[in-house]
Amino acid sequence: MKVLFSGDVAWNTGRATLAAALPVLKKKYGGFDFVIVNCENAAHGKGMTDKIFDEFIALGVDAMTSGNHIWDKPAFFSTLDSETRVFRPANYAPSCPGRGHGIIERKGKKLGILNLEGQVFLPPIDSPFSCADSLIDELKEQCGENLPILVDFHAEATSEKQALAYYLDGKVSAVLGTHTHVQTADARILHHGTAFICDVGMTGGHEGILGVKYESVMQKFLTGLPCKFEASEEGAAFNGVILELDEVSGLAMNITPIQLSL
Numbered sequence: 001m002k003v004l005f006s007g008d009v010a011w012n013t014g015r016a017t018l019a020a021a022l023p024v025l026k027k028k029y030g031g032f033d034f035v036i037v038n039c040e041n042a043a044h045g046k047g048m049t050d051k052i053f054d055e056f057i058a059l060g061v062d063a064m065t066s067g068n069h070i071w072d073k074p075a076f077f078s079t080l081d082s083e084t085r086v087f088r089p090a091n092y093a094p095s096c097p098g099r100g101h102g103i104i105e106r107k108g109k110k111l112g113i114l115n116l117e118g119q120v121f122l123p124p125i126d127s128p129f130s131c132a133d134s135l136i137d138e139l140k141e142q143c144g145e146n147l148p149i150l151v152d153f154h155a156e157a158t159s160e161k162q163a164l165a166y167y168l169d170g171k172v173s174a175v176l177g178t179h180t181h182v183q184t185a186d187a188r189i190l191h192h193g194t195a196f197i198c199d200v201g202m203t204g205g206h207e208g209i210l211g212v213k214y215e216s217v218m219q220k221f222l223t224g225l226p227c228k229f230e231a232s233e234e235g236a237a238f239n240g241v242i243l244e245l246d247e248v249s250g251l252a253m254n255i256t257p258i259q260l261s262l
Helices: 011-029 050-059 074-082 128-143 158-168 214-223
Strands: 002-006 034-038 063-065 101-106 109-117 149-154 174-178 195-197 202-205 236-245 252-261
Touching: 002 011, 002 149, 002 174, 011 050, 011 202, 011 236, 011 252, 034 109, 034 149, 050 074, 063 109, 101 128, 109 128, 128 149, 128 158, 149 158, 158 174, 174 236, 195 236, 195 252
Parallel strands: 002 034, 034 063, 109 149, 149 174, 174 195
Antiparallel strands: 002 236, 101 109, 202 236, 236 252
């Protein structure tokens, strides 16, 4: 099974970059069984909308994960509740809109999705470790012990991301870090067969600071005053990974980081 995963699609630049990159990557790598993107920054850097959801589906995206910014557009909450192709972090309270785990299916192949958020340097939230234990068991009860499972771990601290990856090694196919927007150089297969990278990076304008124009951010660092972020339109690039998963064992055979400038 071949899976393409895009890091945080940031702002309108990220959406345009994703649309341009997918045909190039599909041609170069011979297509993918599943295409998954993190969508939490897609609507002006904060949250999602129904229009963008439809736009991503039309591009051939099979599922969307997210993070703390998924709550920034309350009008999208009804879609979180009704759509099985978009996920919010599972370790928010069960009363929150949407779902944090599920199984997507395409052409007879199945992939489990688990979306989690970190606790370090982020608002209070339930433990991603204990949450993962129960939900992975639930996914495997539905489709068998060897179901391939992809975990999007939306977190700040590299230590927390590494800890969760080792904790889940051998239980899931991949633990992919998102949120920090800068691709890390540590992609690897852990001892028991789980693919891991601290952060898959960002799809958007890289000539700036985390997807926004550096001029609009600089005031905050120099003065501490609030500033209005503006999307960077320069240095457009797709950041993500390609996973090759063994459908018999449900474990990873390869993880390839992707940086495609457009």
